[in-house]
Amino acid sequence: MRYLTAAKAATYALLSFSSIASAWPTYNLHNSQFAKRQGPGDLPSQGGQTEEPVFNEEYDFIVAGGGTAGLVLANRLTESGHFSVLVLEAGPSPEQVLAYESPGGNQFIKGSVIDWGLLTTPQEHLNNRTLQYLRGRTLGGSSTTNGLYYARGSASVYDHWAKLGNPGWSWNDVYRLFKKSTKLNAPTSTAELSAFSQEYKTFNEDAYSDGPLQLGFQGYVPPSTEGFVVACSEAADIPIVEDLNLGDGEGVKHGTTTMDSMLRRSSSYDSFYQQARNRTNLKVLHDAPVTGIVMSKPSATNSTSKPRAIGVSYINQITGFVSQARARNEVIVSMGAFHSPQLLMVSGIGPADELEKVGITPVVVNENVGHHLNDHSVFSIMARAQDNASTTDMSRTPQNLRAAQEAFYQNLTGQYTAPSGVTNGFQKLSEQQLRDIGAQAVIDAGLANQTHIEYLFESVWYPWIPTPYWAPLSNDSYISVTASSMVQLSRGTVSLRSASMSDPPSSTATTTPTPPTAPSELLHSSTSALSFATRPCRASLSARILVKSALVPRLLMTTTKLSSSTSRRIPFPTGMLRVRTRCCRRRKVVLWIVG
Numbered sequence: 270m271r272y273l274t275a276a277k278a279a280t281y282a283l284l285s286f287s288s289i290a291s292a293w294p295t296y297n298l299h300n301s302q303f304a305k306r307q308g309p310g311d312l313p314s315q316g317g318q319t320e321e322p323v324f325n326e327e328y329d330f331i332v333a334g335g336g337t338a339g340l341v342l343a344n345r346l347t348e349s350g351h352f353s354v355l356v357l358e359a360g361p362s363p364e365q366v367l368a369y370e371s372p373g374g375n376q377f378i379k380g381s382v383i384d385w386g387l388l389t390t391p392q393e394h395l396n397n398r399t400l401q402y403l404r405g406r407t408l409g410g411s412s413t414t415n416g417l418y419y420a421r422g423s424a425s426v427y428d429h430w431a432k433l434g435n436p437g438w439s440w441n442d443v444y445r446l447f448k449k450s451t452k453l454n455a456p457t458s459t460a461e462l463s464a465f466s467q468e469y470k471t472f473n474e475d476a477y478s479d480g481p482l483q484l485g486f487q488g489y490v491p492p493s494t495e496g497f498v499v500a501c502s503e504a505a506d507i508p509i510v511e512d513l514n515l516g517d518g519e520g521v522k523h524g525t526t527t528m529d530s531m532l533r534r535s536s537s538y539d540s541f542y543q544q545a546r547n548r549t550n551l552k553v554l555h556d557a558p559v560t561g562i563v564m565s566k567p568s569a570t571n572s573t574s575k576p577r578a579i580g581v582s583y584i585n586q587i588t589g590f591v592s593q594a595r596a597r598n599e600v601i602v603s604m605g606a607f608h609s610p611q612l613l614m615v616s617g618i619g620p621a622d623e624l625e626k627v628g629i630t631p632v633v634v635n636e637n638v639g640h641h642l643n644d645h646s647v648f649s650i651m652a653r654a655q656d657n658a659s660t661t662d663m664s665r666t667p668q669n670l671r672a673a674q675e676a677f678y679q680n681l682t683g684q685y686t687a688p689s690g691v692t693n694g695f696q697k698l699s700e701q702q703l704r705d706i707g708a709q710a711v712i713d714a715g716l717a718n719q720t721h722i723e724y725l726f727e728s729v730w731y732p733w734i735p736t737p738y739w740a741p742l743s744n745d746s747y748i749s750v751t752a753s754s755m756v757q758l759s760r761g762t763v764s765l766r767s768a769s770m771s772d773p774p775s776s777t778a779t780t781t782p783t784p785p786t787a788p789s790e791l792l793h794s795s796t797s798a799l800s801f802a803t804r805p806c807r808a809s810l811s812a813r814i815l816v817k818s819a820l821v822p823r824l825l826m827t828t829t830k831l832s833s834s835t836s837r838r839i840p841f842p843t844g845m846l847r848v849r850t851r852c853c854r855r856r857k858v859v860l861w862i863v864g
């Protein structure tokens with residue numbers, strides 16, 4: 270994995286000196302050699318040069334990574350007032366990119382200073398393409414930059430985790446906490462907002478309470494979004510439900526979003542951090558990347574004593590000082606799926622070969638670190654649409670965008686009140702259906718009793734980037750349906766490029782079919798029937814897609830060309846692919862890809 274942008278945190282750190290940063294760890298500069306302007310040879314020795322680590326500061330808990338989970342933990346740990354907590358976040362305050370707050374502004378975050386801009390290594394099973402791996406690099410982490418969709422998993426999944434030996438993770442355990450942490454804002458909070466369609470913005474108030482994380486619904490609803498809900502039910506037998514956060518998991522409706530009643534994002538930073546920010550036992554530093562975990566030295570008297578994490582080293586990029594902070598109780602690593610294993614390995618915890626490859630002496634050998642990377646792969650079908658079924662035109666010209674932004678900021682109206690897509694359908698397949706599409710591996714893995722496919726509707730060309738096969742035309746409007754596997758069996762890895770946290774980790778995505786001879790379950794998400802209707806233009810598209818592994822990258826090209834009745838053969842690496850589309854009653858377009 271490498272960084273997409275060359276932006277260095279230090280540059281932005283200069284711009285981001287805020288109240289959060291006021292409580293810096295301090296050197297005693299007034300009494301220092303620096304203050305006396307003496308020569309460098311007289312400077313006192315720094316931590317790391319002596320046998321025992323030298324700590325500048327001390328807390329009960331240190332949270333490495335002030336992202337989604339990190340700020341929740343910081344809030345809970347400081348609630349009683351009994352513990353002091355230091356949170357260290359590599360990125361800046363999210364106010365650096367204010368677009369993060371608004372639903373329509375979500376499209377501007379990618380590649381900004383609050384995104385890590387990671388890329389995978391070339392993916393053998395995706396024609397050696399590299400993939401973008403977006404990750405939030407700011408207080409609130411990826412909850413500050415994500416797609417705003419709020420969803421809880423199937424109860425059976427949590428119960429399965431508990432049965433595997435993880436007490437406290439059953440559905441009954443987590444449901445209580447989900448409920449405690451959230452507040453759902455009914456969609457008609459203002460006159461302006463109640464002007465938007467409320468159909469399918471339903472919820473069961475028992476599933477929420479008065480927690481810090483604010484939930485709500487998108488404002489503007491393109492008619493195609495409602496068509497998608499109906500079509501999920503008609504074509505894929507996905508029931509239209511009142512609420513998707515009750516543990517059943519199966520169904521379709523307008524999604525709950527992490528937005529408050531005034532359509533502002535409610536990230537971990539806006540919710541859990543804001544609730545706790547004035548506690549005197551909490552110190553949160555942004556622009557403060559953690560560079561290593563300080564491990565205890567082996568005991569001279571007890572050869573069986575295990576090494577312990579006793580602190581962290583970090584750089585305060587605003588002062589430029591390097592510091593070592595001691596944790597009396599625990600160091601908590603919450604730096605996300607890529608940087609957490611990287612920090613462990615850089616600190617000597619991980620597979621011996623991996624560490625020795627970059628010259629790190631192992632402190633704790635653990636072959637699992639950096640393995641089992643689990644992600645959900647998605648495939649999108651993009652289609653041209655009438656302007657009023659899409660929100661593509663909002664960003665077509667600077668004038669359009671400005672008008673949409675003004676409507677949002679002045680009156681809470683217009684297309685900018687909605688992210689491009691937060692209405693998803695969750696489909697559960699029977700064991701027979703799984704077998705029929707060649708997904709026996711999913712059953713064997715014990716994943717039959719849960720939802721299997723998530724369909725995401727977007728009122729734009731999604732994902733936002735041109736594909737290698739087709740680029741959106743500037744005058745066209747688009748809608749997209751994306752199928753996402755919820756039963757991913759493939760696993761990826763995170764490995765080291767160097768012994769330093771200042772180099773990005775190297776990552777393979779989760780695209781390798783597992784086992785190699787079985788059809789990847791990744792494809793199973795695409796092997797399902799789906800139909801969606803774009804009312805009121807009364808056109809609907811249904812796709813039955815049967816593809817084999819090698820055909821998948823071509824899927825995008827094929828489906829984006831789908832606009833009229835046609836039948837053609839397209840060359841593929843494994844032979845010809847027959848594609849048939851036909852228009853039928855009510856301008857229904859049906860597509861088959863038969864691999």
Ligand SMILES: Cc1cc2nc3c(=O)[nH]c(=O)nc-3n(C[C@H](O)[C@H](O)[C@H](O)COP(=O)(O)OP(=O)(O)OC[C@H]3O[C@@H](n4cnc5c(N)ncnc54)[C@H](O)[C@@H]3O)c2cc1C
Pocket residue numbers: 333334335336337338339357358359360403404405406407408409410411412414415416417418419420557558559560603604605606608770
């Ligand atoms: C573009 C995008 C869209 C998404 N959409 C959705 C969605 O709609 N719904 C949904 O439920 N999920 C979504 N997700 C997934 C979800 O947001 C993440 O799974 C979740 O936020 C991860 O939380 P985390 O605490 O594990 O990591 P993060 O929230 O990423 O936090 C990790 C933090 O550690 C920091 N860090 C990294 N290295 C260091 C270091 N050396 N020192 C100090 N700090 C460091 C990072 O800057 C970051 O702030 C999306 C994710 C992305 C990226």
